Structures are given as structure tokens and as C-alpha cells.
Amino acid sequence: MTRMDLEKWLIRNNFTQAPAGKTSHRQFILGACKVTVPGHGPKDLTKKHLGMILRALESAGFDRAKVRREWEHA
Secondary structure, eight states: OBHHHHHHHHHHTTOEEOOOOSSSOEEEEETTEEEEEOOSSOSBOOHHHHHHHHHHHHHTTOOHHHHHHHHHTO
């Protein structure tokens, strides 16, 4: 999954982008859940980064299996 695909998925799922600061990373917020998408480096996200984001989404109430299926089609 690329950074752009993840950003589109977050917006489709009602996340709002936080105002940009001095970093190139992008932050998306939904309630108490904050997801940070790296703004530099390879366009494809690593398995480690996707795993951290998936755990954060799961703690916010998203269904882990459903999110993975949606990500496979992104």
C-alpha cells in the first residue's frame, strides 16, 4: 500500500487531516485516534508501519479483518 492510498482510505473513513506543522508527515484524526503517514522516503509503506497503523485503528474501534480486506483492494 502506498502513502497516497492510505491517505485516501483515511479520508473515505471520516478522518480529517490535521493542520501541517514543520514536518512533512501528515496526521489524520478521528476522535481520539491519530494516524501519522510519513511524508518522505519510499512511496510504499512498510509492513511494520502498516501494522502500527492497523493496531491504532483497531483500538479506535475498526474491525481488523475488514480493514485488511479493504487495504488489499486499494
